[in-house]
Amino acid sequence: MTVKVDMHLDKGGFRLECAFESPPSGFTAVFGPSGCGKTTLLRAIAGLEPEARGLVKVGADSWQDANGCLPTHRRPVGYVFQHPSMFSHLDVHANLRFGMRRRRSSDAALDFDLVVELLGLSDLLRRHAPGLSGGERQRVAIAQALLSNPRLLLMDEPLAALDQASRSVLLPYLDDIQRQLAIPVLYVSHALDEVARLTDHLVLMRDGRVVTSGGINELLTRLDLPMAHGRNAEAVLHAAVRAHDTRDELTELTFSGGHLWVPRVDAVPGAGVRLRIRARDVSLALQPLSGTSILNSFPVVVAEIDDDGPSQVMVRLQAGDQTLLARVTRRSQRLLAIEPGKHLHAQIKSVALLA
């Protein structure tokens, strides 16, 4: 179900004017700096901003257009707020059933037990809000939203209000949802690593407007966009499991640009995996290196170079059909004569497996 949005809103001096289309399934990130209107956009899509005008179309259903506007309770939307919230007068079980009893779409509903299992809530069903941690309450909120059978799930920085420990506990749950859910999800965040880990499509916002939108890795590696210049600039790659090395406890991955070794993962050969490679973990050489502890090295072609601070540059590289980034010093650029089209070898210090 494609989601088509074209919203205009004037709210206390802030103007929102956003238009984008997101793919029919998977997580679409709405990304941008604080105050750029991401939350306002999400609320407007849910119908929580009464002054918003424009178009919201989910699949074939028009939630809002020139002819009319559905009130929030009639939109089959699921919303996870930034601040973990549950109805405090109901226990977890009753909270989950709240949306179930008021389902607005006749699509096949998610199974109760499945969702409870998916979010690890089986032991918590009889508990009340005050007895739960922030992370647990957020899981309840997510499950609650899922069980209301939404056609679109909106998540407004669900991890932002949690501490680091809770976040790292919750992320795997989001991974699972991302993998198993067929509903489109709009995921608002200002944290690049969450976005890289969970989403396939990105809508970049600034000052109430959509700057651009597209595939996640395409936008992460575009040198004209801010993501490629942050401290955590990274690229997302897709690879497949080839074989396991039981002696060294490593797994070999292949992709169109070469091979990669990662610490052993629990996946069958042929399974697809998602990788993150940080720009600062990529170094470049004219020849493949020998006698080095770095295992991962493959040939790359320089696609583009851009400034990245007084002493550094960011280089966009092509490896097979995948793109990655490397941050090197200007001196190195000069010494190695790095320029677009040049063939080099990339050494990857650390590869993080995302899912």
Next chain:
Amino acid sequence: MAVCVTLGGLGNSGVSRLPLLRTLSLCLCCLACSAALADQVRVAVAANFAPTLERLADDFTAQTGHRLLISSASTGKHYAQIRNGAAFDVFLAADIARPKRLEVEGHAVAGSRFDYARGRLVLWAPAAGALHDARAALTGEQVRRLAIANPRLAPYGVAARQVLEAWGLWSDVQSRLVRGENIGQAFQFVATGNAQAGLVALSQLLGLDASARGAYREIAADLHAPIRQQAVLLRPGRAAESFLAYLRGPRARAIIGEAGYAPPETS
């Protein structure tokens, strides 16, 4: 005197010597001045007589130079306060029961009680055209509510009840009866139109402008026991006794009569 005692008490708390000196000199001044000034008489008066007392006060002060400090409330309230030590010199009640009790209980000077006025009851129906027959007016349909003072609390209420019983209307009128806390409230109920008629004091009606009175009829005095209003001396004092003497005199009698009361000795 009471004022000085309180201030002196403050000084005794030992906060500082300066206020103590100041209060002492203030007391001395008061004492010196009061000897030269004419006396004050603190009078507790039944509410229905208060307007008349104001007129008497002006005349009394013009005659003797003494001033009256007037406190107006229902006879019952004054009685309760005096019993509990309220500092009044003279009590002008609306009945004889309360002054009698005060005398018996030792709060009043023995033998100082006397009647100063007799209340006169009227039937008042401001909206009615004319009232020729008071009793007949009450049996009609126009009077949906009849206001009287509460017989349990007010002498005028007792009289009203006696009148209604004498007319044989007491049980019939129950469903239409509205009891005011005192004669003043009964008057209020009629004045605001919430009760179409009421048994009130003549003195209250005469307090209104002639054009504002509407229809009323005096009730024959023989239909009820006399509403004897008694005065009593609470604390002996030159000015207080002078006032009570004035109250018995011809000037006071004239003013009281004009105000709508019968003279005290009428049968």
Next chain:
Amino acid sequence: MTGELLQAAGLQPADMQALWLTLRLAALTTLLLILVGTPLAWWLARTRSRLRAPVEALVALPLVLPPTVLGFYLLLAMGPNGPLGGLSLAFTFGGLLLGSMIYSLPFVVQPLRDAFAAIGEQPLEMAACLGANPVDRFRSVVLPLARPGYVTAAVLGFAHTLGEFGVVLMIGGNIPGETRVLSIAVYEHVEALDYANAHVLSAGLLLLSFILLLLIYTSRFRRRTGA
């Protein structure tokens, strides 16, 4: 049976009548105020209209006005020339009901308003996203969350009306079974120097009011300790 019990305690029949009348008045006033006060409190809790401040002030007025002032204006309003003249409310239970509702209004509306305001926006937005229409949201989210506010409002409204005196004095007319409430009966006993009966009634009313207030504070305390 309760009647005999009370009579044994020293209560006269006329005073028992006053007691039941008072309880009926307090109960009915509280019920009507909750019904009328809910939409008013809801509006006050959530509106951003400029009318909010004046309406809040009006609601709070009975808190600071002497009851006799209220009673006086009601007396005039209920008179033949007043705006309520046609309804013949003076000296009736209905008139007392109206007077009590005005007199106890802030005691019911303010706790409700505070309870509604404390809920905040998020639970309601959540409920809307989960498919609840406005009436459903009110029933399934607002009412349960505002329950402590309702308890406080009901108890305060009831207890406050029990003790109403000034207004009733002005517009009641002291009619047994209709407007002679407990506070008037006590007053009358005191005025008539019947202190014995005054004691019985006063002590009873004092005890009743204390128990009611104890109820609120115990329930608040229990909730805070998470029981």
